[in-house]
Amino acid sequence: MNKADSASFAGGDCESRSTEVRPQNVRRQAIPLLIALCLWILTPAVSLAHADKLTVDNVTVGFSGTCRVGEWTPIAVDVTGPAGLSVSLRVTVPDADGNPAISTFGPATLDGHEPRTIVGTIKPGQLQSEARIEIVAEPTVLASETVAISALPHSTRLWAIPDEIPGFVDAADSLNARRAPSDAPAVRLLDVSDVGQWPAAPYAWASLDVIVLRGSTTVSPAHSKMLRRWVHEGGRLILLIGSESEAYLEGPLAEWVPIEVSGQLELRDLGMLRPLVPRSGTIRIRNPVSAAQLNLPAGQILAPGNNGPLLARAPFGFGSCTISAVDLHDGPLARWDGLVDLSLLMAETDADNTAALTQSDSEIALTGVSHLLTQVISSVDRFDSVAARSHWEVIGWLLLYLLLVGPIDYLLVHRLLRRPHWTWVTLPCWVVAGAVGGTILAQNSNASTVEARQLDVWDIDTASGRSRLRSWVSIFSPETRRYEVAFAPNNAVGLNSGSNDAGRIAWAAPAEEGFRGQYRSGGLQLGRPSYRYSPEGQAIENLPLNVWSSKVLTADWAGAPAPQTDWIASDLVDDGTGRLQGTLTHHLPGPIEEWFLAYGNTVYLPEENRETGETLPLEPDALWQPGGAIRSRMLKGFLTGVTLALVKRQEGTGEDVVRNRESYDPLERDPYRIVRMLSFYENAGGADYAGLSNDAVRQLDLSHLLDLQRAILFGRIDRTAATYTIDGESAGDDARETFVRIVLPVRRAVATD
Template sequence: MPKLVRFVIALTLLLMVSAGSWAAPPTAQQALVTLNVSAGYDGYFREGQWTPLLITVSNQGDAIEGRLVARQERSPALTSTFSTPLSLATGARQTLFLYVTLRNFAQSVTLELIDNNNEIITEIPVLIRHLPPRDKLYVVVSQASSGTFDLSSIATGGNQAVQANWQPANLPDKASALTAVNWLVFSDADSGELTLNQRRAVSEWVNAGGHLVVTGGANWQPTAAAFTDLLPLTPNGTTSVTDFAGLVTLAAGAVEADALAGDFVITTGDLLPDAQVLASSSTGTPLLTRRRYGGGTVDYLAASPLIAPLRGWGALDQLWLTLLTSVDVQPSWASGFSNIDVGIDGVELLPGYSALPEVTSLIGFLVLYIVLVGPVNYILLARINRRELAWLTIPVLIVVFSVLAWATGFNLRGNEVLLSRLTVVQSWANSDTAYAEQLIGLLAPRRANYTLSVNDNRLLRPVERVNQTGRFFGNTSTAVEVYQGATFAAQNFPVDASFVASFSTSASLPAPAISGQATISYEVDGRQGVRGTLRNDSDFTLTNPVILARGLVIRLEEDLAPGALFIFDEASYLLQATGSAPPTPIELVRGQVTNNNSAYYYNRYYYSEDYIGVDRTALDIIGGDRYETLNYYGIGYQNVQTDDETRRQQRFLNAFMNDQYNSTARANNVYLIGWGDTAPFDEEVAGAGWRTVDSTVYITALAVDHQASAAGTEVVASPDQFTWVALEREGGDDLSPTNLSLYGDNTVVFRYTPVPSAVLTEVTDLSVVFGFSENSGNNVIAIELWDWRSRAWETFTIVPGKTRINRPERFVGPLNAVQLRISRDAADGYRSVGQLGVEQTGRF
């Protein structure tokens, strides 16, 4: 064997042995530091939404100064790198939250503890599981020794439901980290253990549209301690009741009535003026109360479901289902950013700003260059008879014009960073707190590293396009570290000259001083009108204000200046009482376009007054004469004459306003929407001067009351005053009452429930509303209605329009809910339904 080969083999073996000896066991410091992580919601997370990591660090070694980091390099499913500082003395123990966002393929996240010398002290892998958007997520906070109840069976439409069982310490201290939760239940847990930030987070989450359920019973005091400002009543003691009759009615479980007879302890209290009693005992003692708080709902169950008689009650799941499906509607802008690409288009639209020089200036520059390098240069050299100098003059002119072009471009971009900010601020009549979501674009004047920080309680994260096709400039993906200290900051990220780095923020803030009152009136002839007043007590002008109500758009002729008052009268403004407006889905999917089989990118091309589509709300706000149709990539067809600011506003609205299943989801709510030219927040760009371009849309839900013109006036609850949920779906995962297509062996069961303000005391008439689809060969169909008394399905033949149902009281269930089933078996032909809804007539 040649000497060289032997030498190489020996050297290799030596290095291997040496490497083994150098791979020392964990250092003493590593062995003395312990990391424990509770990830997400018992391990579950939703893609693109904030996920809390509850971290506990124990240190029995030397004092530690460093940070906890979840890095993209170690966990590729992270959308960014996320870190938070840590200072831990010897013998100390600390619990803190780190908030991250993940992609749907994530299976684990590696958490590292790194000291200030960038050395890893210890690390731990954490397993996680993705939860699809349509699946329900219930969080139950309980400390009961007997365990908790199971909500995982309360799934709708063939989807799944998961339940996370938490201790009070698991609750995040940021409201945005609860966005993924459908339901938060506090039962037999000491809410007094919650920190002030945790309490604020729950309150802000409910205000922004969350659904909180708190239970009473013998342990009512510690359970309700943190929620006295949210509950529909002020608990003050306990009493005994002998029945839960109202709960049996709500659960539609009359066969279980005997199981709820006895002597039971419930919580009593003083009802708030805006409280609604959903269920009472036979003696009138409230058992279940509800309150609308901001955009969300708070339910209080006076008994504990963890002890008899509710524990083990066969109809308890039906009671939970009724609570879940009977809340007020969530408007089309309540589901977060569902089309981030279009939103980034809006961020990159900067009225009055261009990264390129004017076309005429550019042409003039090129013409001057060509003339000087060519004819002028030749003529001058010819006149002095020194044409051979062209080899020198041409390069000199090229260098001069190159320097001039560089200097001109440098000066055109300036020295300041430009922050493009698009913000939506939602506020409600019964809350002093608003909720804001924001897109920020950082336009760099030249290539450099930047640090963008917020100086408030906002959560900040980078966002990038889903579809990068054909996008050369703007929003390129770069590694960004999101530092979470007292505030959030995106640290030291690179941006090329004239490129835009995009970010998203969310937080609660004090509500703007914009208010209003609306009254919906019911006339004897069936007409429904709306009147009211608006007032702007803020310090800014609300431009292009619009009032939105059910089937109604009121466009104010003038801006609403500070101190301005506007009055509108029902004589001129009638609500849509009948017609083809679709009901509202309870199955809203946050951050995702859910549109069934309707033509998302085609229906919108044909605007008319009765247009129905997923962007109807955005169109109503912008106005049909200024609304620009967009293709699949969000590029406008220039079908209308409009300006850059309007285009910017429209794209921002299209990013988060999604009329899911073609419902505008207004029901009996009335909204004032207008624009401001300043943002409600401030940021800092470290080491650089900066200025802003702002567009802020303010959405204010007005206080609404209802008034009948005379006692006993009959009122129509139209289809768009109902919510719907699919209880069963066979043969399709997106079957809905709008654009319903049945091809194979399909069966779908819908439950329609009137919104709280449309629940009639007496229902005298029930109709099924059938919208015929031109794609169907059959305009007469058979449907089934659930008879709540005989607990059986009854078949009806319906035709396009409205079909009245005889003896309607049989088909009216808890809170006037109606259940409808439609099927297609192999013997039937293709069946297509444009719309399927219900309508009720009666008295309040």
């Protein structure tokens, strides 16, 4: 055989082997593919088989169906199914824009017998909407159900009370009677007889304003922990101990409530309660009244007694605890005509608040702004690189365009060119010119890159060492696309992002009835683009934004500082006259600017530079003392801009002192003035002065702490307390505002001989 034949044979042999091997390889590769295909096809069948045995019961949104719009509310579903099946709860609820927001909770493994309750929290975006409930075993939906949500506005308070406390029931009725029948109720009562049935999910109790418990109310350790966190973040807890001291001391609440109960005693005089309710009748006592022995380390004694306070209130974090030493549901107080007003005082609710808001309706109608939350969002949702066109400017361009395609085009083709049929050419030209001009104008008026603007309110409670963060961010998109936005507390300033309190991010919207507002009815609009919250709640996936549009988001976090972090060192003392003495030093990562210290009804102001007149910042590690030559004035006058001026009399001689007060502008966009009003809303006069409601941001008002042996340091710091990433890249660093509010304990001076 020659070389050619040999080569030919070798080539043919190779070709023959290749032809024989390929089917075998194909068959070997096809087997796993066929197995995977069969599994993929059978999985829905297996899941559908499980679906036949799956039952979904007791779908509950809120507290027995009660929830508030724009606030985190619990949702619970009972699921029963085959043992070992792992399922998750997926809830779709529209935000204020009508876009479906998807949350996933679980997974939970079923045992085949008892129902398994899956609990989560959702944020309804509209007063009337629908939520789609789905039980999922990925990737198959095993069961689904649509639930109607009827949410209450922010103006409705949610009180959780035992049903046998007549004083608070009558107090709620009296507040509701002030509202028109067509309005939402002022107070909605929730039964708290069995706290163990309440959901123990994070943020599940965020919408509650007041919780009233008796001394004998059974509270589990898990619910006590939830209650403690709720109070620390701004909740109002009321405890009615009375004759149930022993049961209270055996429960977990006694371990952390700041007012001590040391035993039981008998009282024959409750007259010190009468000054709390002017024009109330005598409290008639026939037999000794069993009461709790109270000891108040710090706070306010509302009603003193011969053997300890009858009624006391103490701060706890950013909230408060109020304890009554006597029973309200039984005994002489249950028959007292001042019980309703006493209950309102304990709930820290102003009975005249509704009337004050009604008086401001004329101003609200003119400005379109009725809520401080609307001001916050407006201050965030503006960008220096985006030139907002006024309504009059838009109307002017539209009129010019109508003139071009109408009278000017007519004069051009009929009078000047004398070719009327040419309008078939000129009209399309005007249309194209208008489209091109509008596009160029829009491009020049809007940013060409993704923009973010951020506002942080960072609270520090030095007594407990814990911190609270509320943040807003607005994201502007130059194109129609989807984004992934993530939130985390900033480790660089000492906030511990690795703690168990991970925080949450969600949409934000004005508390209004107008465009993009929360107070409008809607439904689950499946045609609109949806987005999804991450399982941990710290990120939003596939957030849809249209071209040249923006979306405002808000984030919350609460937790302990990072290890080895010491923000504040203070030793403040009330000298007995309401004046502060002592020292204060902060160790924050930057100076506090435009700051002041509030305590009681007094505000302490920083020194001014004698040359420039600017206030001096409070530098880190610098010792500051409120006594001495520090400037001070009345807090309410400072907040409302009260000034005194001498004016010559028009008749006669001499001068008169004229008191002037600044009006609060509902269209205010300055973050400093807005956050200051949020922080001291009641101190400034509430709705009577601002003409706006603070219902949606009520927990950010720190006014109540100033009467509970707490001072508040307020100022601006050039650091971000929250960090945001958009598609993995840092955002909001260039346009940010951070305000710090530090709650400082104040001890009373000890009298000496």
